[in-house]
């Protein structure tokens with residue numbers, strides 16, 4: 001096991017990956033996608049009070065059905081069919097997590113991590129704009145992915161944000177991150193989010209420390 005893979009295991013407390021299987025992953029991803037739509041509908045609904053109460057009761061029934069068989073903990077990291085790490089239940093890229101947009105990421109050969117995503121009204125901060133903490137969530141994750149792509153995975157030790165322009169919601173956004181240098185156990189990474197007009201809305205730098213235990 002390489003040092004980078006061992007560090008990844010320490011960060012995610014990885015046991016031997018217990019694959020969910022592609023069919024199961026696709027089924028759960030479909031469920032998460034429907035719950036994402038439900039969440040947006042809850043935030044935007046204007047149906048009358050009786051209908052709100054009726055839907056709430058139905059959703060409670062559905063939750064009880066899912067809870068008849070529960071895992072002890074969410075699936076952490078797994079290996080996809082291509083052998084790459086994937087964070088299926090993570091709150092940023094996790095297809096199985098309804099609160100993840102999810103950001104669709106690709107890791108390029110030069111270590112650059114690029115992602116595309118749309119944040120709907122569920123993530124609103126100021127009217128029409130993405131909440132700054134949500135932008136930080138997305139950036140922290142892709143910064144961490146870029147540290148890992150550099151062969152030096154770590155835990156976020158520092159995260160500096162510069163909000164240059166409001167980030168609009170409901171439109172396609174891109175995010176890009178790349179490690180710039182490593183010193184001992186520390187890796188320094190830069191990232192930014194770009195709006196549909198090609199202008200950078202948020203920049204971030206992060207310092208990631210490779211855990212030793």
Ligand SMILES: CCCCCCCCCC(=O)SCCNC(=O)CCNC(=O)[C@H](O)C(C)(C)COP(=O)(O)OP(=O)(O)OC[C@H]1O[C@@H](n2cnc3c(N)ncnc32)[C@H](O)[C@@H]1OP(=O)(O)O
Pocket residue numbers: 085087140141142143144145148154155156157158183184185186207209210211212
């Ligand atoms: C492919 C999948 C990729 C998925 C990416 C997911 C990304 C998600 C990223 C996260 O959200 S991680 C969760 C948020 N972060 C944390 O919860 C971290 C909490 N903090 C810790 O666990 C520890 O403080 C930490 C591991 C960061 C450091 O503890 P250590 O005891 O291992 O560090 P130590 O004190 O020995 O310091 C190691 C080096 O880092 C430096 N350092 C540590 N913390 C620092 C800090 N905060 N600021 C500046 N420098 C710092 C420290 O000076 C030292 O430098 P030198 O090696 O040069 O001496």
